[in-house]
Amino acid sequence: MSRREAEDSPVPPARRALVVAAAGVVPWLVIPYGDGYSLVLSVALANPETLTLTSVYHYVFVYTRDIPTALLAWPVASLLYVSGVASAALSRVGREDRRVTAGLFALAGLDVLYAAVGFSSYRAGVVAIPLGVVGLWLAAWTSRP
Numbered sequence: 138m139s140r141r142e143a144e145d146s147p148v149p150p151a152r153r154a155l156v157v158a159a160a161g162v163v164p165w166l167v168i169p170y171g172d173g174y175s176l177v178l179s180v181a182l183a184n185p186e187t188l189t190l191t192s193v194y195h196y197v198f199v200y201t202r203d204i205p206t207a208l209l210a211w212p213v214a215s216l217l218y219v220s221g222v223a224s225a226a227l228s229r230v231g232r233e234d235r236r237v238t239a240g241l242f243a244l245a246g247l248d249v250l251y252a253a254v255g256f257s258s259y260r261a262g263v264v265a266i267p268l269g270v271v272g273l274w275l276a277a278w279t280s281r282p
Contacts, residue, residue: 148279150228157225160242160276161218165211165249165269168256177252179215179269207255214248217241218273225280239280246273 148156166177176183182191191200193212201208221241227233246269253267 147281153225153279156272156279157222157242157276160269160272161222163269163272165214165267165273166253166256167266167268168263169266170261170263177211177256177265177269179218205255207251210248210252210255214245214252214273217245217248221245221276221280235280235282239277239282242273242277242280246270246277249273 161179164176164178164183168175168177173184173186176185180193182196183189193215197209197212218241221238224233224238224241228235249267249269253265256265257263
């Protein structure tokens with residue numbers, strides 16, 4: 138994207154950067170269970186009660202082998218988000234295709250919805266709340282061409 142296109146953009150670059158960063162910081166899923174809850178962040182699973190974190194890497198390669206595909210949606214969403222951030226960073230050198238960036242964030246939001254289904258257990262009465270979808274889709278909206 139040229140400087141002129143950036144100037145004509147409906148969202149100022151600083152505001153767009155803030156929205157993209159916030160989409161990665163906001164908890165993507167809140168999973169209530171019994172007396173507590175867990176948070177699924179863009180980079181880790183967090184349990185606020187025990188103050189433990191499980192990184193995406195450890196979740197996929199160490200602790201959970203042969204997990205259902207619905208539970209792999211969260212790591213894929215993290216990969217899509219990081220790819221979207223890298224694509225957005227290309228705007229600094231005028232090489233970004235905003236359609237790609239917006240698509241990556243939108244797909245990450247869809248993956249978070251799918252992860253919410255995977256982490257939910259209707260028999261146990263656990264329904265994951267996909268908070269991060271709003272942030273990711275807002276990042277996609279601010280990245281639109």
